[in-house]
Amino acid sequence: MDIIVSENVTGSAMDELRERFDVVFEPDLWNDVPRLKSLLGDARAIIVRNQTQVTAELMAAAPKLEVIGRAGAGLDNIETDAASEAGVVVTYAPRENSISVAELTIGLMLCLARKIPAAHLDTSEGRWNRKAFTGIELFGKTLGVIGLGQIGTMVAERAKAFGMTIIVHDDYVAPDANHVKELDARLVSLDDLLCEADFVTTHVPLTDETREMFNKERFAMMKPSAMLINTSRGEVVDEEALLHALKNQQLAGAALDVRSVEPPGQSPLDKLDNVIFTPHIAAFTEEAQDRVVSTVCSDVTRVLEGREAENFFNFPLPRN
Numbered sequence: 001m002d003i004i005v006s007e008n009v010t011g012s013a014m015d016e017l018r019e020r021f022d023v024v025f026e027p028d029l030w031n032d033v034p035r036l037k038s039l040l041g042d043a044r045a046i047i048v049r050n051q052t053q054v055t056a057e058l059m060a061a062a063p064k065l066e067v068i069g070r071a072g073a074g075l076d077n078i079e080t081d082a083a084s085e086a087g088v089v090v091t092y093a094p095r096e097n098s099i100s101v102a103e104l105t106i107g108l109m110l111c112l113a114r115k116i117p118a119a120h121l122d123t124s125e126g127r128w129n130r131k132a133f134t135g136i137e138l139f140g141k142t143l144g145v146i147g148l149g150q151i152g153t154m155v156a157e158r159a160k161a162f163g164m165t166i167i168v169h170d171d172y173v174a175p176d177a178n179h180v181k182e183l184d185a186r187l188v189s190l191d192d193l194l195c196e197a198d199f200v201t202t203h204v205p206l207t208d209e210t211r212e213m214f215n216k217e218r219f220a221m222m223k224p225s226a227m228l229i230n231t232s233r234g235e236v237v238d239e240e241a242l243l244h245a246l247k248n249q250q251l252a253g254a255a256l257d258v259r260s261v262e263p264p265g266q267s268p269l270d271k272l273d274n275v276i277f278t279p280h281i282a283a284f285t286e287e288a289q290d291r292v293v294s295t296v297c298s299d300v301t302r303v304l305e306g307r308e309a310e311n312f313f314n315f316p317l318p319r320n
């Protein structure tokens with residue numbers, strides 16, 4: 001066997017991959033670690049989304065592994081140091097999702113501002129409650145963007161079209177960077193961003209620095225009228241602290257596409273009427289998925305055929 005696909009990665013590029021290689025496709029395999037380990041004994045490649053935890057232990061069970069293909073941008077479910085130590089190439093799709101994530105972020109911001117999900121539910125139950133669903137405009141409001149990579153930039157560009165003022169926090173971007181200037185944005189400290197913004201959106205990877213970045217203290221800094229949108233990683237938000245902030249009017253609303261545990265099961269957040277949930281679908285559009293699957297299948301093919309990967313995190317060819 002050549003390739004294990006341990007999550008739901010489908011599409012025409014995957015069909016082509018199956019024509020060239022011996023592929024085991026088991027979309028729920030991520031949830032059965034003993035079976036995954038036993039199958040990995042023979043595999044040269046594994047293709048995952050974000051649910052398979054590709055740990056050092058898992059890689060130790062995969063002596064023939066040459067490449068890990070991550071069908072998405074985030075690498076927080078892959079122990080990349082262990083992969084590099086084992087000489088295994090890590091490939092991913094760092095840009096292919098960006099437009100879709102940016103569009104969902106704007107969609108969630110509009111849903112929060114205009115209470116669209118609650119208004120839909122109420123109306124579909126036979127009521128006609130116009131006053132109850134009085135919202136606010138985005139025009140003239142300040143959007144705080146945390147993380148000005150490709151997604152953060154695309155969100156800011158789109159928000160500008162709504163007449164929003166953009167402030168940005170990113171430790172890795174210089175104040176005179178071109179994209180900051182083009183957005184007419186102000187680069188500020190995280191504390192200043194939290195104090196000033198009417199909407200806050202986060203586009204950071206999950207790292208030790210960003211884990212629970214939104215905690216009790218940070219929520220206390222935000223305007224009581226502010227709203228948070230998280231389409232990055234659930235663990236960036238301390239959900240207990242979010243619950244406390246929403247219940248105590250420290251924050252007016254939140255839209256969460258990602259959760260600290262996925263799937264989250266029942267949570268006290270479910271009972272609040274100022275929270276909107278979606279099931280980690282920011283990258284799930286037909287267009288983004290075609291691009292993601294095609295990129296990852298192409299790079300896995302290249303590595304297995306002895307050619308350099310194009311979108312690699314560590315190195316383009318296996319080192320074992």
Ligand code: MLT
Pocket residue numbers: 049050071072073074075097232283
């Ligand atoms: C990503 O990291 O690309 C997105 O969050 C989607 C995913 O995790 O599959």
